[in-house]
Amino acid sequence: MTSTVPPVVSGGYPVVGHLFEMLHDRQSLFKRGYAEHGDVFSMKLGPQWVAVVTGAGYNRQFYTETDKSLNMQDGYGFLKEAIGEVLFVASKEDYYNQRPALLQVFKHERMADYVQAMNIEVQRWLDSLGQAGEVDITQAMLRLTQSVAGRAFIGPNYEQELGEAFWHHYKAISASLDPVLPPTLPLPKFKRRDAAKKKIHEKLMTLIQKRRDHPEQYDDLITTLLSTPLSDGSIMTDETIVTMFMGLIFAGHETTAGQAAWLIALLLQHPDYLDRVKAEIREHIPAGQPIDGGVLRNLTDIYYAIDETTRLRPSADTQIRTVEAAMTVGTYAIPAGWRMMVSGDTSHLLRDTFVNPEQFDPLRFSPERGEGKNPFAIVGFGGGIHKCSGMNFAKNEMAVITSLFFQQFDVELLSDDIHVVSGSGANYPSAVWVRYNRR
Numbered sequence: 001m002t003s004t005v006p007p008v009v010s011g012g013y014p015v016v017g018h019l020f021e022m023l024h025d026r027q028s029l030f031k032r033g034y035a036e037h038g039d040v041f042s043m044k045l046g047p048q049w050v051a052v053v054t055g056a057g058y059n060r061q062f063y064t065e066t067d068k069s070l071n072m073q074d075g076y077g078f079l080k081e082a083i084g085e086v087l088f089v090a091s092k093e094d095y096y097n098q099r100p101a102l103l104q105v106f107k108h109e110r111m112a113d114y115v116q117a118m119n120i121e122v123q124r125w126l127d128s129l130g131q132a133g134e135v136d137i138t139q140a141m142l143r144l145t146q147s148v149a150g151r152a153f154i155g156p157n158y159e160q161e162l163g164e165a166f167w168h169h170y171k172a173i174s175a176s177l178d179p180v181l182p183p184t185l186p187l188p189k190f191k192r193r194d195a196a197k198k199k200i201h202e203k204l205m206t207l208i209q210k211r212r213d214h215p216e217q218y219d220d221l222i223t224t225l226l227s228t229p230l231s232d233g234s235i236m237t238d239e240t241i242v243t244m245f246m247g248l249i250f251a252g253h254e255t256t257a258g259q260a261a262w263l264i265a266l267l268l269q270h271p272d273y274l275d276r277v278k279a280e281i282r283e284h285i286p287a288g289q290p291i292d293g294g295v296l297r298n299l300t301d302i303y304y305a306i307d308e309t310t311r312l313r314p315s316a317d318t319q320i321r322t323v324e325a326a327m328t329v330g331t332y333a334i335p336a337g338w339r340m341m342v343s344g345d346t347s348h349l350l351r352d353t354f355v356n357p358e359q360f361d362p363l364r365f366s367p368e369r370g371e372g373k374n375p376f377a378i379v380g381f382g383g384g385i386h387k388c389s390g391m392n393f394a395k396n397e398m399a400v401i402t403s404l405f406f407q408q409f410d411v412e413l414l415s416d417d418i419h420v421v422s423g424s425g426a427n428y429p430s431a432v433w434v435r436y437n438r439r
């Protein structure tokens with residue numbers, strides 16, 4: 001019989017509950033909650049009760065109830081002041097109205113241009129490395145994913161068009177993200193955020209106007225948004241185009257950077273599998289030639305490694321919703337007003353879903369073994385209607401980075417204690433120092 005709320009994980013403190021552990025070490029918090037109570041447990045973040053669920057069945061309920069009993073935008077309220085009310089931060093009505101534009105940005109036909117942008121920027125990065133040296137891959141991926149996003153969404157002149165200050169301003173916005181403090185407090189970091197937003201807004205408004213004046217000269221994200229009718233037949237306002245651009249950069253850049261850095265680190269930590277990946281590169285990617293969609297389609301071992309990285313080291317290890325209408329999860333009652341979260345740290349390590357789940361074993365995704373086939377077993381790219389629109393973009397970007405890096409360089413891992421850092425936008429690895437020699 002359903003009656004009680006889920007049991008509470010140990011370790012909370014008066015008033016703040018589990019807030020600080022959630023902010024600084026949620027992996028341990030979620031794993032402890034699962035060990036103590038199983039698939040559904042609760043915790044308290046300050047005054048807010050939260051139910052945490054694990055496993056494909058409950059994850060499915062989480063994603064399919066989104067926009068019904070579960071509301072997506074409230075949980076991400078702290079993003080509103082930073083990037084504006086767009087995508088999953090917008091109201092449900094606005095989200096569905098804007099959705100045709102989102103689909104247009106990620107439609108299949110655009111991927112060839114995006115992959116070309118990835119090739120150019122990855123090759124520029126590799127050329128900048130010289131013959132030999134040492135580099136921190138974690139930092140390098142942050143810069144590289146910025147350049148890829150710039151070229152893919154603004155076009156070949158993105159450096160002049162966005163200007164040098166753009167990423168500096170973006171960093172001030174990203175650094176201001178705070179899921180705890182009210183975002184309107186007169187704190188220095190919030191003042192820096194507002195100043196940066198103003199600068200970025202002015203810059204992007206100029207770019208929008210240039211494209212409106214000369215649409216024939218451009219074919220990029222802004223022209224796509226300027227020419228795609230929304231569900232109600234209207235065209236996106238300039239303000240919304242600015243927030244859409246910021247939303248896409250926010251959703252796509254630190255997440256991809258963290259995952260790409262983990263992918264390289266995990267491959268270097270598992271030389272046998274890396275040899276397999278190198279053999280695949282030799283077989284399918286001719287030296288000196290760009291990688292196109294046809295080449296990507298021939299790669300399997302790299303994509304298994306990407307999926308295994310998403311499972312073991314998810315950049316987006318958790319997602320949050322607000323419970324709008326009371327609901328039942330398993331044998332528990334979740335009252336309206338609670339929050340609900342999925343947990344990659346526990347879902348991705350379930351023994352009945354994954355064999356030896358702690359091990360890096362990309363071939364688990366091969367058709368012969370077929371683990372993790374349930375689309376809700378892994379939450380790293382979300383699920384349901386709001387499942388990551390940029391997933392193929394991100395996976396292809398990681399494939400291009402890995403292929404060209406290991407094709408052109410011999411690489412040795414120098415860092416020996418690489419651990420997860422919980423960032424404000426996404427999780428990423430601590431420094432991944434490598435020594436490289438051009439082949």
Ligand code: HEM
Nearest residue numbers: 088251252255256259316319380381382386388389390394
């Ligand atoms: C490894 C890299 C990435 C990861 C781990 C990731 C993860 C996620 C997750 C977990 C969600 C769902 C959030 C939720 O349900 O609460 C999401 C949504 C989204 N992501 Fe990604 N993402 C990545 C890359 C990208 C890229 C490169 C882009 C765009 C260039 C992008 C754009 C989006 C958008 C637009 C949404 C919202 C979709 C919607 O609400 O319909 N993401 N992402």
